[in-house]
Amino acid sequence: MTNQIGVHALVWVGGWSPDEARKAIESTKAAGYDLIELAAIDPSTFDTDLTAKLLQDNEIGAAVSLGLTDDTDVSSEDPDVVARGRALLLDAVHLVRDVGGSYLGGVIYSKLGRYAAPVTERGRASSVESIAWLADRAADAGVTLGLEFCNRYETNVLNTTEQTLAFIDDVDRPNVVAHLDVYHMNIEEVSFSEAVHRAADAGRLGYVHLGESHRGALGTGSIPFEEFFTALHDVDYDGVLTFESFSSEVVHPTLSSNLAIWRNTWTDSMQLALNARAFIRTHYGA
């Protein structure tokens, strides 16, 4: 089984200036990863030519993730907000394609942040329709969409694997998958193992985020990695596993506050990334 092992850009940099892009992609290579996940909260700000060239020169793959905001929330009942969300998501699909990648994931179905009430029926329907609309355009660009369900403080639309699979059924497009992040699963799921099996049995297990319960160094929190990794092996998961970690050391103005990253869980990105890579090798075997 061959899995690509990725690292989230926020391990290295908070923005994507030419210097930051170079630092992030070269560090990804130096730390032994195959892929970098770009945090494209605002996809129009990326220099795609430069990014594509740096990726190519370093032989590193790219995935793109993002979380929508109040202003671009496709689960909103306001058609103008939904239209802005769709436009941003389409920009993100083009970004993935133009940097040579094939995966757009994250909280692309709602805002990434806390809601004060449950999603409405109209809001969920708008989200389903928007993802179906995007999936058709993504298919033309050779891009798969990953729905990353998140804990209750970061979305009210998808908090579990079960909800995500039901949503994917409603979307009814072949290029839409479930994106499992163990940090969120640790808060919301009954069983890590069952969640993996359900997503795999549905043929929709598409992408994995490895992060700790406190979002700091891998292997130092309370996530049951042995159970999770065993389940991935049981279902012959051959997709990407991306290490994701956040600290107040590396700040993205929107993402860090939406994720409530208020503490310094680490200071040395390279040490963190090397240790995580070693942890994945030792405990997962890739």
Ligand code: FUD
């Ligand atoms: C959010 C999360 C992230 C987020 C992505 C955006 O809690 O887990 O994966 O969607 O980082 O780039």
